[in-house]
Amino acid sequence: MTPWRSPLARALHKNPQPSRYVQLATVRLDNRPANRTVVFRGFLENTDQLKFIVDARSQKPEQIAHQPWAEACWYFIDTREQFRIGGYLTLVGEDHPDATLQQARHNTWREISDAARLLFAYPHPGKPRDNTGFDVPPPDATQPLAHFCLLLLEPFEVDHLKLRGEPQNRYLYTRKSDRTWSTQEINP
Numbered sequence: 001m002t003p004w005r006s007p008l009a010r011a012l013h014k015n016p017q018p019s020r021y022v023q024l025a026t027v028r029l030d031n032r033p034a035n036r037t038v039v040f041r042g043f044l045e046n047t048d049q050l051k052f053i054v055d056a057r058s059q060k061p062e063q064i065a066h067q068p069w070a071e072a073c074w075y076f077i078d079t080r081e082q083f084r085i086g087g088y089l090t091l092v093g094e095d096h097p098d099a100t101l102q103q104a105r106h107n108t109w110r111e112i113s114d115a116a117r118l119l120f121a122y123p124h125p126g127k128p129r130d131n132t133g134f135d136v137p138p139p140d141a142t143q144p145l146a147h148f149c150l151l152l153l154e155p156f157e158v159d160h161l162k163l164r165g166e167p168q169n170r171y172l173y174t175r176k177s178d179r180t181w182s183t184q185e186i187n188p
Contacts (some may be wrong), residue, residue, distance in 0.1 A: 002048050003183050004158040004173040008074075008083055015076040019104040022074050024052065024153075026060070027067040034063060040074075041111070044104055049152040050085065051108060052096045053116070056093050058125045064089045064151075072153055080163040085155045092150040094113070101150070109144035112144075161188060 012019050025035045041051040051070065054060045059099035064070075071086040092101045110119070139145050158173040168188035173181050 001172070002181050004083075004155075004160060004171075004181070007081075007160055008158075011074075011076045011079050011081055011083070015078045017075070019076055022050075022052075022072045024070055024072050026063050028059070029066050031064075031067075034059075036179070038072075039116075041108060044152055047154075049090075049154045051104075052151040053108060053112065053153045053154070054091070054149045055120060055125055056149050060151070061091055061093070061149065064091050068079055070153060082159075082161045082163070084159040084161075085153065086136075086157040086159075087153050087155040090152040091153065092152065094144070094146050094148075101152075105150040106144060108150050109148055110142060114141070115140050115177065117141065117145075120148050151157045 019035050019152045023035055024038045030035045038052045038054075041053060043049060044051055054146050067091045069086070070089050073085055074083045074085070076082070088099070092098070092105045096102055096105070098101060101103075117139050119137070121136045121139045123129075155173045160171045160173070162169040170186050170188045172184045172186050174184070175181055
């Protein structure tokens with residue numbers, strides 16, 4: 001396990017359900033920042049990659065293709081700590097060539113709730129609303145809709161700030177070219 005996973009696992013365990021919500025910052029096509037709240041869906045099996053889901057009909061796929069670097073920011077209220085996880089995004093849509101990632105996409109579709117799957121059956125996100133198309137049957141729980149995508153964030157740097165204590169504590173974890181991690185205690 002990488003050195004930052006244990007503190008993150010502790011924070012997830014010690015904080016209530018809202019700890020699944022993460023802010024994800026990306027860069028739009030016009031180079032302006034974009035920030036949204038996404039739901040953490042766990043880690044891709046046998047990796048440090050964080051899993052999220054997105055709709056291919058939104059602007060996110062174009063943004064990711066334009067600029068795949070992103071940063072997730074998590075704040076845990078009960079333990080008063082923040083994790084900023086910077087890394088590279090991979091979008092796994094229905095035409096992604098990697099069979100292992102395609103299987104992960106299918107597994108994630110099956111794991112999400114019926115309510116979450118239903119969101120992908122609604123009309124095109126971001127288009128003008130006309131109040132039609134929202135009374136739809138739930139999609140098949142075993143076969144992802146074409147525009148359902150798995151979004152993976154592969155961390156390259158993790159900045160962990162613990163706000164409890166005098167002085168506060170901060171750790172910077174950096175992935176090296178050989179895929180090992182270095183840990184440095186830094187000033188808060």
